[in-house]
Amino acid sequence: MVRRTVALLALAASATAFTTSRSALPAPARAPVAAAAPEMKFRVCDLTGKRRNAKAMTVTFSHTRNHKVQQVNLQDRRLWWPEGDKYVKMRLSTRALKTIAKYGLNTAAKKYDVDLEQFAR
Template identity: 50%
Template sequence: MFASATTTKLTNAFATGSDLGAKFRAACAVTTRPETVKRSGMTIENLHGMSGRKCMLTGKKANNGRTISFSHIRNKTLQQVNLQYKRVYWPEQKRYVRLRISTNAIKTLNKLGLEEMAKRAGLDLMSLPYIDADPARKEWQAENGAAPTKQNKRAPKGPKPLYIPKWKEAQLAKMDAAAATAEKKRFAEANNMVVA
């Protein structure tokens, strides 16, 4: 009896267009479903090879299977997809792109082409790691030197100020002034330090 009274109140609130009904309709309008790939029924976010063993172009993933023994005991197992890391040539951009794809997708690549399969899968090829294969780019690099390299942020930023540990100070105290200065200079050069 209580449940039916509550449901009639809610139905009346939605029908009359009260404040509660408007809030509910607004909340429903805001939430949107992620865009899905028609062939495999997977979201685009999952196709980029970062979430488990999935083919980046076809969306194939593991199949549930069973191993059955001679005594008919069933054990659950996964029939994994035959995934390979493959460097595929992208002729439109003249570059090699590294993909994790199934062997079935490798066969389909020869029929459809890389760009068509990536379009169907919703995969952004420009965001993937690549190797240039453009002859014009190679000529430019030969004329102007090597391609720019990424800087190592953790590399030392030049010589450090001189720091002498206590054991070394004890050794220097036993030497005369000229020998101590020469030893201090040698120690600084060996450890990439600057004598102040």
Template identity: 50%
Template sequence: MAAVLAGPSALSFSSSSRVRVSSIGSVRKPGFRLGFSRSEFGGSRISISPAALVLPILAPVQPIVARRVCRFTGKKANRANKVSFSNHKTKKLQFVNLQYKRVWWEAGKRFLKLRLSTKALKTIEKNGLDAVAKKAGIDLRKE
């Protein structure tokens, strides 16, 4: 006995086995592959038409998360040991001292709100914002 499901699923199978089908048309089975596969009931053969497998590919949307890395100096977290009184060592992270700071940009005649480390702030005070940004490869016009 052969059965064909109409609609977007376009799934056909033979014999009287039961197959679970989702609304998109894929078989809910851990080892499912494209083309031909065996169902888990009675060894019947399953085939899916290529038209049912054409789905729009959407890129996963990732939230914008500020990383704990200074863009100007490249400083990032350091792995260190936390040593207890009994000299028991456990791993911990020592994060960079990142601060949000409004910095005056002389060439652009405006303030920039930057997230930078305190070490980068001292370097900017010494060498200037343009020199430090140029060395780091940062375009300040986009900030």
């Protein structure tokens, strides 16, 4: 019994002799931080705010219903803004393009409460 206790104490003492605190260890070498990746823009119309429909369904011949995502039909456009006397670069849905064609860019922006100055180039 005494031998067992002495052996356990010797084992514990030798185990603590080999452990060191974290502050005594050298700091690991870190890789240089790369440039930040470009931000991904959501597929949202800049004028109307239209976004995807995530609740759409595909219905098969056997009437099995599966979820699908209907994305917005977005177009990158550079439009002339006569009131601001400059070009405006926006991501617009085709519905927004039809609205702009009907009412004009400035009237459509006022209708949807959009500041065109932030899209001006």
